[in-house]
Amino acid sequence: MEFITRLEELILLAIWKLQNNAYGVTINDEVSKQANRDYSMGALYFTLDQLLKKGYVNKYPGPPIPERRGRGRLFYTLTDEGKMALNRVRDLQESIWKDIPRFRFEDET
Amino acid sequence: MKFFSKKPPFVFELLLRISCRSDEISYVLGDFDEIYCNILKRAGVIKAVKWYLIQILRTMSLSIKTYYFWIISLFHNYIKLGFRSILRKKGFYFLNITGLVSGLTCFLLLFVYINREYSYDNYHPDKNRIFRISTFIEAPASFSVFAYTTGNLAPILCRNFPEVENAARIYCIKNQKVTSDNKSFTENRILFADSQIFEILSIPFLRRDSKTTLKGTDCVVITKETAEKYFGRKNPIGKNIHINDDEYQITGVLENCQKTTHLKYDIICGFKNVEKYSWLSDWTYSQVYTYVKLYSGYDPQVFEKKIKNLSQNYLSVSNSGNYKFTYFLQRLTELHTDSKYKGLTLEFEPEEINDTDKLKIFALINLLILLVSYSGFLSLSTGHAQNRSNAIAVRQIAGGSKGQLLTQLFIEYFIIIFIIIIMTYCSAILFLRAFNILFSANLNVIDIFNLKFVFFMGLTALLTGIFLSKYLLTISPCKQPKSLFNRFKFHDKQKVFFKKILIALQLSLLVFLVISTMIVRYQIKYMKDNSCWINETKKIVIPVADNSVLKREYRDIKDKFKKIEGITGVSFSSHVPGSGSSRWSSRRAGRLQDTEQIINCIYVDTDFINEYGINIVKGRNFIDNNKKDVGYSYLINEAAMKAFKWKSSAEAIDKEIVSGVRHIKGPVVGVVDDFHYKGLQKKIEPLIIGNSPGFFHYITLSMENVNFDEVLFDIEGACRQILVGFPFKYHFFDKLFDKQYKSEKQLEKAFSIISFITLFLSCVTLACLSSFMILKRKKEINIRRILGASTSNILFFITKDFIGVVTGAVLTGGLFSLIFAGSRLRFCTYKISLNIFPYITGCVLAAIIFFLILSLLSFKVSRENPAESLRVD
Numbered sequence: 001m002e003f004i005t006r007l008e009e010l011i012l013l014a015i016w017k018l019q020n021n022a023y024g025v026t027i028n029d030e031v032s033k034q035a036n037r038d039y040s041m042g043a044l045y046f047t048l049d050q051l052l053k054k055g056y057v058n059k060y061p062g063p064p065i066p067e068r069r070g071r072g073r074l075f076y077t078l079t080d081e082g083k084m085a086l087n088r089v090r091d092l093q094e095s096i097w098k099d100i101p102r103f104r105f106e107d108e109t
Numbered sequence: 110m111k112f113f114s115k116k117p118p119f120v121f122e123l124l125l126r127i128s129c130r131s132d133e134i135s136y137v138l139g140d141f142d143e144i145y146c147n148i149l150k151r152a153g154v155i156k157a158v159k160w161y162l163i164q165i166l167r168t169m170s171l172s173i174k175t176y177y178f179w180i181i182s183l184f185h186n187y188i189k190l191g192f193r194s195i196l197r198k199k200g201f202y203f204l205n206i207t208g209l210v211s212g213l214t215c216f217l218l219l220f221v222y223i224n225r226e227y228s229y230d231n232y233h234p235d236k237n238r239i240f241r242i243s244t245f246i247e248a249p250a251s252f253s254v255f256a257y258t259t260g261n262l263a264p265i266l267c268r269n270f271p272e273v274e275n276a277a278r279i280y281c282i283k284n285q286k287v288t289s290d291n292k293s294f295t296e297n298r299i300l301f302a303d304s305q306i307f308e309i310l311s312i313p314f315l316r317r318d319s320k321t322t323l324k325g326t327d328c329v330v331i332t333k334e335t336a337e338k339y340f341g342r343k344n345p346i347g348k349n350i351h352i353n354d355d356e357y358q359i360t361g362v363l364e365n366c367q368k369t370t371h372l373k374y375d376i377i378c379g380f381k382n383v384e385k386y387s388w389l390s391d392w393t394y395s396q397v398y399t400y401v402k403l404y405s406g407y408d409p410q411v412f413e414k415k416i417k418n419l420s421q422n423y424l425s426v427s428n429s430g431n432y433k434f435t436y437f438l439q440r441l442t443e444l445h446t447d448s449k450y451k452g453l454t455l456e457f458e459p460e461e462i463n464d465t466d467k468l469k470i471f472a473l474i475n476l477l478i479l480l481v482s483y484s485g486f487l488s489l490s491t492g493h494a495q496n497r498s499n500a501i502a503v504r505q506i507a508g509g510s511k512g513q514l515l516t517q518l519f520i521e522y523f524i525i526i527f528i529i530i531i532m533t534y535c536s537a538i539l540f541l542r543a544f545n546i547l548f549s550a551n552l553n554v555i556d557i558f559n560l561k562f563v564f565f566m567g568l569t570a571l572l573t574g575i576f577l578s579k580y581l582l583t584i585s586p587c588k589q590p591k592s593l594f595n596r597f598k599f600h601d602k603q604k605v606f607f608k609k610i611l612i613a614l615q616l617s618l619l620v621f622l623v624i625s626t627m628i629v630r631y632q633i634k635y636m637k638d639n640s641c642w643i644n645e646t647k648k649i650v651i652p653v654a655d656n657s658v659l660k661r662e663y664r665d666i667k668d669k670f671k672k673i674e675g676i677t678g679v680s681f682s683s684h685v686p687g688s689g690s691s692r693w694s695s696r697r698a699g700r701l702q703d704t705e706q707i708i709n710c711i712y713v714d715t716d717f718i719n720e721y722g723i724n725i726v727k728g729r730n731f732i733d734n735n736k737k738d739v740g741y742s743y744l745i746n747e748a749a750m751k752a753f754k755w756k757s758s759a760e761a762i763d764k765e766i767v768s769g770v771r772h773i774k775g776p777v778v779g780v781v782d783d784f785h786y787k788g789l790q791k792k793i794e795p796l797i798i799g800n801s802p803g804f805f806h807y808i809t810l811s812m813e814n815v816n817f818d819e820v821l822f823d824i825e826g827a828c829r830q831i832l833v834g835f836p837f838k839y840h841f842f843d844k845l846f847d848k849q850y851k852s853e854k855q856l857e858k859a860f861s862i863i864s865f866i867t868l869f870l871s872c873v874t875l876a877c878l879s880s881f882m883i884l885k886r887k888k889e890i891n892i893r894r895i896l897g898a899s900t901s902n903i904l905f906f907i908t909k910d911f912i913g914v915v916t917g918a919v920l921t922g923g924l925f926s927l928i929f930a931g932s933r934l935r936f937c938t939y940k941i942s943l944n945i946f947p948y949i950t951g952c953v954l955a956a957i958i959f960f961l962i963l964s965l966l967s968f969k970v971s972r973e974n975p976a977e978s979l980r981v982d
Binding site: 023024025040041042043045046059061065069071072073074 | 116133135136137138139140141142143144163164167168169171172175
């Protein structure tokens with residue numbers, strides 16, 4: 001079975017959360033906020049390209065905006081395969097973490 | 110400034126476009142713009158730019174990682190495969206690479222050397238307009254060519270000829286004692302030059318105190334090396350320097366003279382010092398070098414015609430004494446390699462020249478080496494390629510595209526070629542010193558990195574790699590799509606024929622080189638043996654530069670020497686055999702018209718003839734204490750007798766001849782045998798021997814077999830007062846005479862080394878090629894063995910194919926060496942007779958090598974179990 005990577009998972013979930021507002025800048029903000037880590041724009045775009053190739057997301061261009069000097073925004077939405085991939089990963093997560101307690105260490109409160 | 114606008118800098122966008130390969134680059138840029146504006150509003154320009162820069166850097170590194178990762182990883186894989194295939198067959202590749210490297214090293218070193226010799230004097234500006242004028246002197250009975258001209262020529266050229274931009278004279282003296290700052294050395298490269306010489310030749314200054322450096326009488330400029338020798342690091346300008354007791358003042362320092370020039374200098378003095386000599390304005394006396402620079406647009410041929418007979422305007426028959434002086438031009442750039450007039454070499458060149466004929470032979474040999482080693486490498490590689498064809502085929506089947514396969518093979522060959530190039534340069538640097546000694550060249554490490562050669566090597570490497578990889582593809586068993594290259598696919602029979610031709614070529618070259626080396630060696634040995642200077646007593650020769658003491662007190666000094674134990678003979682002379690001779694115009698007294706010519710002259714004392722074992726045919730030797738002999742009498746050799754048109758030696762005795770710088774008339778008291786006072790390359794020239802102590806410059810001492818060091822100490826003591834401050838130097842006479850054969854020895858050494866390398870290369874190539882061809886027929890051989898063939902039958906069967914190759918090679922090599930030897934020996938007067946021995950040796954050697962290798966291989970094949978190769982998997 002094919003599984004998506006962690007970054008891909010984050011991006012797909014961010015796209016789903018952002019619904020109609022999922023383009024480069026917002027996806028980057030959301031993912032960085034969730035993961036507490038500063039992803040570069042390049043990494044994001046490459047991963048988005050990969051997801052496009054695999055068929056997990058769709059893209060559609062937005063209207064031009066004067067703020068961006070005449071360039072539009074590229075919006076992404078999830079496809080059914082993408083949702084199925086997310087489900088697979090979630091099932092996997094749940095099944096392997098089943099019956100395993102949260103690890104505790106002595107210096108944790 | 111861009112930074113203060115709302116737009117992010119243009120450069121950043123450009124970088125993003127390059128590094129981000131996404132299709133929707135404009136959207137990406139739009140996103141970046143948005144964030145940039147946000148940060149700009151929030152935190153200011155600097156933070157925004159910083160953010161942008163960081164993003165770019167991270168994006169670029171990521172793009173390299175993802176998009177180029179696979180390509181790099183594939184290359185990494187190919188390189189690993191290449192190395193693995195080399196390591197699998199270490200022995201074969203070692204031989205292959207070593208062969209090519211050794212050939213290429215020779216080629217590189219010789220190439221650089223020849224290139225350098227032809228590039229002498231290329232650094233002068235306007236070198237195409239600079240010429241040297243030389244003189245062709247016709248006497249009634251002979252002619253000669255001097256590199257000198259008369260001292261009058263240069264000023265007249267400047268004044269009367271509008272084509273001449275500048276003309277200058279240079280007068281060269283050697284072996285002078287130079288003292289300065291309490292240090293004294295013997296300097297050998299002292300020039301007296303007109304100040305215009307700096308406009309003609311490029312003699313760059315390091316330091317000068319005023320513009321008028323050579324106009325004054327006692328001004329001198331010295332090179333940096335010389336300055337350091339005498340003054341260390343102190344400034345030499347303004348100091349005094351003594352050249353042979355004349356005092357001068359140093360007014361400038363020159364850069365060290367270039368090594369690649371025909372006229373080398375250490376000290377240059379003003380020409381005014383030469384103007385006190387009376388011979389300077391004598392039209393018949395040629396002793397200076399004249400250089401002219403013409404204006405551009407004037408044809409040098411036309412100018413040459415104009416000055417050709419210039420001397421006739423200033424000379425009359427009475428004061429020229431029947432000599433005719435013709436002037437001709439020589440290009441500055443040809444002075445080192447091509448200094449000849451109608452086939453005659455010039456006399457009195459400033460430095461040794463390197464004849465262009467000899468250089469052409471070296472270039473030819475060079476090319477041959479390259480061809481041999483390169484063809485060997487190619488044949489070996491293509492032969493080895495057979496073994497790789499299966500692997501390539503499998504790869505093709507597994508889905509490799511043509512481009513990928515080519516890349517893989519090309520990288521593999523490129524690794525080999527890269528290793529070869531590096532090894533060539535390393536070994537060239539290693540053997541540079543040995544090469545310098547062998548060829549008496551002066552190459553530095555930097556010279557090896559010659560641009561032409563690097564370019565040539567790079568191109569060849571590229572082409573070789575492409576050819577080999579393509580070739581490898583064509584021989585793979587899988588079906589090839591029809592392409593242009595595949596149309597030239599060779600059939601098996603043609604390939605075998607091609608390989609045989611290669612083997613034949615190498616063998617014939619080997620035969621040629623071996624035979625030529627032997628012939629050259631024989632020739633040198635013959636010349637040495639026949640020079641008849643093999644005396645039992647050891648002889649040493651002491652040169653005396655300043656003979657002021659010697660010419661006065663030579664009788665006392667001779668007695669002093671004779672008293673030293675161990676010395677059996679002493680002789681003084683102006684020259685010794687092997688050190689050249691003077692040349693003066695001489696004639697029979699009263700027979701001006703038909704006997705006046707320039708003849709070699711030497712001046713000796715009464716013991717010279719006995720010391721050197723020269724045979725007196727008729728008449729007598731000089732007698733000691735005979736007033737009539739000293740300064741007047743002459744001895745002549747048989748060649749001179751013929752030149753003076755005497756029919757027999759009896760006729761010549763007591764007749765008078767005129768010779769020498771002061772045209773002294775004196776009787777011929779004896780005729781001597783023709784003895785070799787120069788090398789045996791040419792016929793023995795006429796020689797006049799006079800008896801004037803004023804010209805004594807050499808002391809010859811014959812010794813018995815005693816303790817050399819003790820005797821040397823005594824000799825040095827006796828010499829101290831003669832040498833007047835010069836250091837004591839001595840030479841062994843036989844070594845001094847051997848210097849005559851320097852260029853022949855160079856040729857011999859070159860040939861020997863090249864023969865050895867060719868021998869090595871041939872053995873390697875032969876072994877590998879033959880083994881390939883035999884392995885191909887392994888099944889056939891094994892079937893024959895099963896059917897009952899013995900080892901000797903197998904050997905015969907294998908060699909049967911190659912007999913044609915060997916015969917052809919031997920014949921070709923022998924023929925070429927015959928032609929070569931004939932053409933070289935034609936110019937030698939004393940040559941070896943046609944000797945069959947070298948030819949037989951060469952042919953037999955080649956045949957032996959070949960059959961040895963073949964028999965070894967056939968033994969190897971015969972040893973194996975025949976069933977092994979016939980088994981079908």
